[in-house]
Structure formats: structure tokens, C-alpha cells
Amino acid sequence: MGLVFFLGIYYRKSYKVDRLYHQGKELEKQGKIDFEDLNALKQALAIYRQCSKLVNNSKYLKAASQCQQKIDNRYRFRQLLVLADRYSQDGFFTKALIELIEAQQLWQTQALTAEILKCKSGIKQQKQYEHVLTQAHQKAIEGEFQGAIDLLKPAIDRFSRRDGEQLLIKLNQVIQSKNLYQLGLIAEAQGESKNAIAFYQQALELIPEFIDCQLRLAIIALQNNPQQAINWLEKIEDERAAYIRGFAYTKLANWQQANQEWRSIALPQIEAQRYLLKELVARDRLMAIYEIEQLVDRKELEVARTISYKFIDRYGVDLIISHNLENYIEPTLESQMWHSKDWQKITAQLEQIWLKQQDIKSLHNWAIATYYQAQIHPDKLIDLIVAWTTAIANLKLDPTLIDVPWMGNNNLDLRETYLNLRQILNNAINLIRDRDIEEYLNLRDIYLTDITALFLGKQNQLDSTVNQPLFILPSCYRSYKKHFAQLKLSNNIWGALYTDWGIAVAACYEGDIARAIQIKPHKNPSSALDRFGECFVLYHEGCHYLHNQYWRKAIEPLQKIKAAINSDFQWCHEIDRLCKIQREYIRDFNEHLEFSEFCYLLINSQAAKSYYIEYQAMKIGLEIDNRDISFQQGLNKLKKLQNADSTNTVASNIIKTLEVNLELEKINHLWQQSEYEIAVSIAKKSHHEKVKFAVAEICLEVVLHILQNENLTYETIQSIQKIVQWAYELCPHEPSLQPVYNHLQQIGIYP
Amino acid sequence: MHNLPLPNPYDVLEISPAASHQEITIAFTKAMKRGKYSPREIAQARKSLMNPQERIIADYLRPITGTIGSFKRSDFTALDTPIPKLKFLTEFDALAEAIGDRDRVSDSDKRLGKLLFSDRSHKK
Numbered sequence: 001m002g003l004v005f006f007l008g009i010y011y012r013k014s015y016k017v018d019r020l021y022h023q024g025k026e027l028e029k030q031g032k033i034d035f036e037d038l039n040a041l042k043q044a045l046a047i048y049r050q051c052s053k054l055v056n057n058s059k060y061l062k063a064a065s066q067c068q069q070k071i072d073n074r075y076r077f078r079q080l081l082v083l084a085d086r087y088s089q090d091g092f093f094t095k096a097l098i099e100l101i102e103a104q105q106l107w108q109t110q111a112l113t114a115e116i117l118k119c120k121s122g123i124k125q126q127k128q129y130e131h132v133l134t135q136a137h138q139k140a141i142e143g144e145f146q147g148a149i150d151l152l153k154p155a156i157d158r159f160s161r162r163d164g165e166q167l168l169i170k171l172n173q174v175i176q177s178k179n180l181y182q183l184g185l186i187a188e189a190q191g192e193s194k195n196a197i198a199f200y201q202q203a204l205e206l207i208p209e210f211i212d213c214q215l216r217l218a219i220i221a222l223q224n225n226p227q228q229a230i231n232w233l234e235k236i237e238d239e240r241a242a243y244i245r246g247f248a249y250t251k252l253a254n255w256q257q258a259n260q261e262w263r264s265i266a267l268p269q270i271e272a273q274r275y276l277l278k279e280l281v282a283r284d285r286l287m288a289i290y291e292i293e294q295l296v297d298r299k300e301l302e303v304a305r306t307i308s309y310k311f312i313d314r315y316g317v318d319l320i321i322s323h324n325l326e327n328y329i330e331p332t333l334e335s336q337m338w339h340s341k342d343w344q345k346i347t348a349q350l351e352q353i354w355l356k357q358q359d360i361k362s363l364h365n366w367a368i369a370t371y372y373q374a375q376i377h378p379d380k381l382i383d384l385i386v387a388w389t390t391a392i393a394n395l396k397l398d399p400t401l402i403d404v405p406w407m408g409n410n411n412l413d414l415r416e417t418y419l420n421l422r423q424i425l426n427n428a429i430n431l432i433r434d435r436d437i438e439e440y441l442n443l444r445d446i447y448l449t450d451i452t453a454l455f456l457g458k459q460n461q462l463d464s465t466v467n468q469p470l471f472i473l474p475s476c477y478r479s480y481k482k483h484f485a486q487l488k489l490s491n492n493i494w495g496a497l498y499t500d501w502g503i504a505v506a507a508c509y510e511g512d513i514a515r516a517i518q519i520k521p522h523k524n525p526s527s528a529l530d531r532f533g534e535c536f537v538l539y540h541e542g543c544h545y546l547h548n549q550y551w552r553k554a555i556e557p558l559q560k561i562k563a564a565i566n567s568d569f570q571w572c573h574e575i576d577r578l579c580k581i582q583r584e585y586i587r588d589f590n591e592h593l594e595f596s597e598f599c600y601l602l603i604n605s606q607a608a609k610s611y612y613i614e615y616q617a618m619k620i621g622l623e624i625d626n627r628d629i630s631f632q633q634g635l636n637k638l639k640k641l642q643n644a645d646s647t648n649t650v651a652s653n654i655i656k657t658l659e660v661n662l663e664l665e666k667i668n669h670l671w672q673q674s675e676y677e678i679a680v681s682i683a684k685k686s687h688h689e690k691v692k693f694a695v696a697e698i699c700l701e702v703v704l705h706i707l708q709n710e711n712l713t714y715e716t717i718q719s720i721q722k723i724v725q726w727a728y729e730l731c732p733h734e735p736s737l738q739p740v741y742n743h744l745q746q747i748g749i750y751p
Numbered sequence: 752m753h754n755l756p757l758p759n760p761y762d763v764l765e766i767s768p769a770a771s772h773q774e775i776t777i778a779f780t781k782a783m784k785r786g787k788y789s790p791r792e793i794a795q796a797r798k799s800l801m802n803p804q805e806r807i808i809a810d811y812l813r814p815i816t817g818t819i820g821s822f823k824r825s826d827f828t829a830l831d832t833p834i835p836k837l838k839f840l841t842e843f844d845a846l847a848e849a850i851g852d853r854d855r856v857s858d859s860d861k862r863l864g865k866l867l868f869s870d871r872s873h874k875k
Contacts, residue, residue: 143863182853185850289825327818368814369814372756375757
């Protein structure tokens with residue numbers, strides 16, 4: 001039944017689709033009539049696609065594919081016609097014909113056939129044109145510009161095409177430019193340089209590649225503006241251009257560059273000119289030497305020195321010039337400088353020489369100049385400190401102390417000399433103490449920093465690790481930091497002396513912590529060494545306050561360097577020691593609480609921990625006493641505290657007392673509720689003997705009370721025995737209860 | 752503020768660092784006669800140079816300067832000869848030739864033609 005029904009539906013559907021397919025076929029036939037009309041084919045394609053969707057039959061798919069192909073062909077046909085038209089219009093008929101023939105293979109029409117005939121006749125003209133164009137182009141390449149024009153112009157008149165037109169335009173521009181160039185040549189020949197320049201420039205505007213114009217412009221410029229001549233010929237690789245450029249350089253007295261330009265020109269005349277160049281160079285060189293001699297004769301030694309160095313730069317080392325510089329000009333100028341007695345000027349000059357040369361000679365001379373300067377200008381004492389300390393730090397290298405002529409075979413005591421020279425500086429600083437104490441202290445700090453750095457450096461042989469021959473001290477380093485960028489500083493106290501914290505570090509090292517606190521910088525460290533310096537100062541500051549029992553002032557510096565303290569055993573140990581001493585001076589309970597917390601959080605040593613837990617336990621005990629918290633709350637707090645230090649006896653004792661009290665409180669409550677057995681059972685389980693004893697004592701007190709006040713029935717005696725048994729189980733060997741047990745035994749009540 | 756710094760003893764006595772005790776004594780007398788420095792300064796200079804510890808400081812306080820040598824002179828007779836003159840070579844000017852090239856295809860034209868047109872291929 002179901003199959004019949006299904007088949008019925010299927011056949012009805014097939015019939016309907018087949019009718020649609022035939023409609024499509026009809027439309028396709030209509031489409032054949034007009035090749036340009038795509039609508040009928042498009043509709044037929046839509047129908048075939050609908051059919052193949054409704055019924056899966058290859059017939060419909062094939063019909064759709066064939067219809068699509070027809071549509072594609074129609075599109076291709078249109079495209080070929082458009083292409084052919086474009087080629088024809090541009091004068092490329094051979095290309096147009098290829099497209100038309102392909103189109104004809106798709107659809108033959110009369111119009112198309114006519115178009116093909118028209119195209120074939122165009123091809124003939126095109127070939128004639130192209131032949132002429134090639135000839136004209138060849139002529140243009142060979143420089144026959146007018147010939148090319150004469151050939152090309154009639155051909156373009158017959159057959160116009162863009163490439164030919166463009167070539168003609170360019171050729172006309174060249175002719176125009178050449179005419180302007182000719183006008184320029186005539187003007188130049190007549191001495192009318194201005195006009196000539198204008199013509200050449202106009203010609204260049206038309207044809208920028210016209211090198212001849214540039215050459216002419218450069219030749220004209222040679223007279224008055226040789227540099228302009230060079231500019232005109234920039235990047236022109238041409239013998240003429242090279243010669244003109246070279247000649248322009250000779251006008252600028254740049255013999256070397258002129259020779260460079262002419263070197264590539266292989267002409268005998270040029271060789272002769274290059275020989276003349278050599279003569280001119282030699283003459284110039286001799287003139288420069290003459291000028292130096294004249295300057296020396298006129299006592300203008302500074303100018304003579306400058307010209308001498310310029311001479312060496314230009315012509316290379318010359319024995320006479322170098323000799324005169326080293327043996328006459330420089331020593332004379334040096335001598336004149338020292339004799340001028342203008343110590344500020346001398347110091348400034350020698351400071352620059354020192355910074356440039358950084359050798360022992362320049363350091364020595366600078367230090368000596370600052371020494372004399374400071375005597376006349378005490379406000380320049382800082383210069384003396386900066387130069388003098390570094391100078392005496394390098395005494396063993398100082399030439400004035402090597403092979404001293406009057407000492408003969410005696411050895412120089414370098415240490416003693418060093419101390420004497422140091423004393424000179426010390427005395428100079430001391431001189432201002434009464435006049436300006438602030439300044440005195442500042443200078444003293446700088447001096448002490450240098451001396452400390454020298455001491456530590458020598459002690460640890462750090463001077464040899466410094467990557468330069470001279471030992472530079474902190475004041476000199478800080479004054480001219482950029483000149484000593486190569487100085488390698490180690491991350492220790494010595495290195496820290498070279499930082500902005502250096503002066504305070506030195507004060508700490510010398511034990512003057514109060515001064516260090518006063519002068520320490522108030523800024524953030526910017527390097528690891530800065531941080532080390534800051535830590536060193538803050539550590540000493542903190543220790544200083546702890547030592548003087550100002551523990552609250554120690555909080556800020558020490559907390560700031562907590563990590564550094566805990567990573568240094570000695571620092572940690574010292575602070576722990578000072579905290580123990582400070583603790584002895586505290587009387588107030590609350591201050592103990594605060595101080596113990598500070599110590600515990602700072603160093604976390606066993607002593608600090610015990611101290612902290614002890615006072616925290618006592619605080620909890622007080623809170624319980626004051627009923628601020630319950631026994632249980634107190635016990636919880638204490639047990640938490642005990643986790644940090646289980647061996648703390650103060651905490652343990654308080655915990656024990658609290659536990660006893662809590663258990664007794666519970667037992668008492670049960671006793672009141674007549675839950676005697678439970679109460680006794682709790683007492684038996686207790687870890688505290690005190691609880692057991694207390695309950696045993698109560699039991700015995702109850703028994704004695706009954707024995708005194710009640711008639712003893714059998715039940716009473718049984719109860720008494722039970723209670724005595726509880727007491728005995730709780731405390732069988734407690735000495736204080738033994739007399740009671742004995743008494744009860746005597747009256748026949750056995751535990 | 753001082754007007755003058757303490758002078759170096761060697762400068763006061765006008766002697767070299769190699770001077771012997773005898774030379775110092777002689778120089779002391781001469782300096783007194785010269786009167787350039789006060790008798791106190793001269794006496795102090797002598798005293799300093801007679802004491803090895805103080806003398807070494809005086810040595811140190813001297814600047815390290817080079818010795819002034821002789822100034823060597825050069826021969827400038829070559830400067831008396833006339834200055835050689837460089838003339839612009841006419842073959843590199845060629846103005847007349849360029850004017851003459853107007854009606855014929857010159858090398859310059861060939862170079863320009865090659866430069867302007869050789870890289871352009873007209874399409875067929």
C-alpha cells in the first residue's frame with residue numbers, strides 16, 4: 001500500500017520536472033537566435049539547476065553544464081571584441097586580428113567578418129609605420145635627432161600611434177635644448193657669460209641629462225666660484241668633468257683633491273699639471289713653516305702651536321715642526337704659564353690637560369697649581385682636596401720623587417713623604433675651622449672619604465684592579481665622573497665610597513655615625529653600588545640609635561634595609577645583640593610589647609622570637625584576667641602563638657594554667673549537675689595532675705562530710721566506697737591524700 | 752686671602768733640585784743680596800732645603816715642565832722662486848669646437864642620444 005503511494009508521488013514529480021526541463025530546452029533554442037541576448041540562456045540554466053535539485057538525474061546536470069559553457073562563450077566573445085577594438089584604436093592591428101579570429105571561432109557574424117577585413121588592411125599600414133619608427137629610433141640613438149624627426153613626422157601623419165608621438169616630442173625637446181645650448185655657446189664666445197648661463201640653464205631644464213650644458217656652466221663658474229663649478233659636475237664620471245673639478249680644487253688650494261681628480265686622466269698635459277701641483281703643495285707647506293717661524297719670532301706662541309698642530313694634521317709629521325713644538329713652543333708656553341702666577345687660570349688650564357691626558361705628569365702639575373691657588377683663594381680649597389688626594393695616592397709614580405738628584409744612593413721614604421704631603425692638606429683644611437665651621441666639616445668629610453678610599457684600596461690592593469694606571473680617589477671621580485667611566489668599582493665599602501653615599505659611608509666607617517646621619521643623601525639609589533652605600537649608612541644609623549637606646553628612631557632605617565640585614569650574618573648578629581641591650585632599658589610593659597614586635601619582625605632571631613612570644617603570651621594572660629577575652633579564646637590565641645615557638649616556657653605555663661582552669665570549670669559544671677561519673681571520667685583523662693588532684697580532693701571531702709553527718713546505711717557505704725574508689729583512681733600515690741586513705745581503711749572503707 | 756702664595760724654596764734661592772749643600776749656602780748669600788724675597792723667606796728656604804724631609808716636599812711642589820730647547824729654523828729660499836701657475840687646458844674647454852659642431856652630429860650628440868634613447872624600446 002505504502003509503496004504504491006510512494007511510486008505515485010514519484011511519478012507525478014518526475015513528470016513535473018520533465019516538463020520544466022523541456023521549457024528549458026525551448027528557452028535554449030530561443031537563445032541561439034540572438035547571440036548577444038543572454039537572458040534566455042540564463043533562464044534555461046536556472047531551470048536545469050532547479051530540475052537537478054528536484055530529481056537526481058545526470059541528464060539535468062549535463063544540460064546545466066552545457067548551458068553554462070554557452071553563456072561563458074558569449075562572455076568571452078564580448079571580451080574579445082572589446083580587446084580587438086582597443087588594439088585597433090591604439091594602432092596595433094596585428095594584435096586586434098588575433099582577438100577577432102578567436103571571436104569568429106565562437107560566433108560568425110557579417111559584422112565580424114567586415115571587422116576582420118578592415119583590420120587586415122590596417123596591419124599593412126602598421127607594419128610600414130613600425131619600420132619607420134625603428135629607423136627613427138636608431139637615428140635618435142646615434143645622435144641624428146633632426147634626421148629622426150624628418151623620418152618620423154610623415155609616418156605619424158599617415159599612421160598615428162602613441163609611441164611614435166612620444167618619440168617625436170622628445171626629439172623636438174632635444175632639438176630645442178640643443179638650439180639653446182648653441183645660443184649659450186655663442187654668448188659665451190662673445191664674453192656674455194650671464195646670457196650664456198641663462199641659455200645653458202634653460203637647455204638643462206628641457207633635457208636635464210644634457211651634460212655638455214653642465215660642463216659649460218662649470219667652466220664659466222671656474223672664474224669666480226670654483227665651488228659652484230664642483231657642484232655643477234657632481235657625480236659626473238667623465239674625463240672633462242674630472243679635469244674641470246680638479247682645476248676648481250686648485251683654485252680652492254685643495255691640491256690633494258685636485259690630484260685625486262686628475263689621477264684618472266691619462267694625458268701627458270695632465271702629468272705636467274700634476275707635477276706643478278706637487279710644486280704648489282711643497283710651496284704651501286713651506287709657507288706654513290714660514291708662518292710658524294714668523295709667529296714664534298713675534299712671540300705669538302699660542303697661535304704658533306695651533307698652526308703647528310694644523311700643519312701636522314694636513315701634511316703629516318714633520319721633524320722640524322715636531323721638534324720645535326715639543327722642545328721649544330710647548331715648554332716655553334708651559335714656562336710662561338707657570339710664571340704668569342695667575343693661579344686660577346693656570347689651575348683651569350691644567351685641569352683640562354689632566355682630564356685629557358690623565359697621566360701622572362698632568363695630575364702632578366694640576367695638584368701643584370691647586371696648592372698655590374688655594375693659598376691665594378681659600379674658597380678654592382675644594383680644588384686642592386680633589387687634586388691633591390689623588391695626586392698623593394699615586395706618589396710612587398710621581399717623576400719628582402724618582403731618582404731625586406740630591407739624595408744620591410739614599411732611598412726615599414715614600415710613606416713619610418706621603419704623610420707629610422697629607423699633613424699639608426690637613427693643615428690647609430684646619431685653617432678654615434674657626435672661620436667657617438660648616439665649610440670646614442664639609443671639606444673634612446670629602447678629605448676623609450678620599451683617605452678612607454685610599455686606605456681600603458691599598459689594604460685590599462684594589463688600585464691594581466682599577467683598569468687604569470692611576471688610582472683615582474672618590475672626590476676626583478665624583479667631580480669628573482664622565483671622564484672616568486671606565487673605572488671599575490666593586491660592590492663593597494670601598495666601591496660605595498665613590499657613590500653619592502660615599503661621604504656618609506666614610507663617616508660611618510670612621511665611626512662618626514651622627515655626622516653620617518646628618519650628611520646622608522635624601523634620594524633613591526640608582527645602582528647596585530648606590531644601594532649598597534645606602535644600606536651601609538642606614539645599618540649604622542639604626543645601630544647607632546639602638547646603641548643609644550633610641551629604638552623608635554632605629555625603626556625607619558632598619559626596616560628599610562630588612563632584607564640586607566637578614567642576608568648578612570654579622571649585621572643580624574649585631575642588631576640582635578643591641579636589641580638585647582635595649583630590652584634591658586625598657587620598663588613599660590606596652591613598650592616591651594612594641595619593641596619585641598619590632599625586633600621579631602626585623603631579625604627573627606631565636607632571642608627576638610622568644611622575647612616577642614613571651615610578651616604576647618603575657619598580653620593574652622592580661623586580657624583573660626581583665627575578662628576582655630574568654631579562657632577558650634585566650635587558649636586559642638596562645639596555641640597559635642606557641643606554633644611559632646613551642647619551647648617558650650612563659651607561653652607554655654600560661655597555656656597549662658588555662659587548660660587546668662578550663663577543665664576544672666567543666667568538671668565543676670558537671671558536678672553541679674550531679675554528673676559525677678562523667679566529671680570523674682574527664683578528670684581521669686586529663687593531662688594535668690592538678691586537675692586529677694583537685695577532683696580527688698573534692699571526692700574525699702564529700703566522703704568525709706558524709707561520714708561526719710549521715711547515718712551509714714548499706715547504700716550510703718556503697719556510694720562512699722565508689723567515691724573513694726574514684727579518688728584513688730585519680731591520685732593513688734599522692735602523698736597528701738595518703739592519711740585520708742589510711743583513715744578510711746581503718747574504718748573499713750577500702751579504696 | 753693672601754696676595755702671594757708661599758714661594759718654593761728652589762725659586763727663592765734660584766737653584767736647581769740637584770744643588771748641593773754648598774751651593775745652597777752660596778745661593779742663600781746671593782738671594783740676600785738680590786733682595787727679591789724677604790730675609791725671612793730666604794732663611795726659611797735655606798732651612799727647608801737643608802732638611803731632607805722638607806726638601807723632598809719642595810721637590811714635590813715643583814711643576815713638571817719640559818726643558819726649553821732650541822728652535823730649529825728652515826730654509827725658505829725656495830719661496831723666492833715665482834709661484835708656478837696652472838693654466839686651464841684648452842682641450843678641456845673646446846668652446847670653438849662645440850660651436851662648429853652645430854650642423855653635424857657630434858660625439859656629444861651621440862652620447863646624448865645613447866643616454867636618452869637607448870634604454871627605450873618602441874613596442875611593435
